Amino acid sequence: MARIAGITLPTNKKIKIALTYIKGIGEYTAKQICIKANINLESRVFNLTENEIFKIKSVIDQMCSSENKESSRHLLIEGDLVRYVQKKIQTLKSIRCYRGIRHSNKLPVRGQNTRNNARTRKGKAVPIAGKKKVAK
Secondary structure, three states: OOEEOOEEOOOOOEHHHHHHHOOOOOHHHHHHHHHHOOOOOOOEHHHOOHHHHHHHHHHHHHHHOOOOOOOOOOOOOHHHHHHHHHHHHHHHHHOOOHHHHHHHOOOOOOOOOOOOOOHHHHOOOOOOOOOOOOOO
């Protein structure tokens, strides 16, 4: 059983797919991690040795560290990513920009239609008390 970044990876999946179960790691990043750790992309998680799991953990730690000189921004995963996104949303709310107002009113933020849809964002429909139905 491989446990990386606080997530237990599914044992029967290929390693490039299993790494995507970690929040903040997509298919491209998972492939880059496997290449840097010299691990076959087609190998399954249950076939990994303890040494290979340690290599993957060290590569992820290296990509997450702020001293990463290879790229201008480093990788954010799990709790750090959630905190970063929440901080950005809180900033939008505090400056009262359009997106921040939409976030605080629990409405769709990216221009979606709200007349007929957006039930997942707005929540269950609540009937208005005293509203008369139109008679035919």
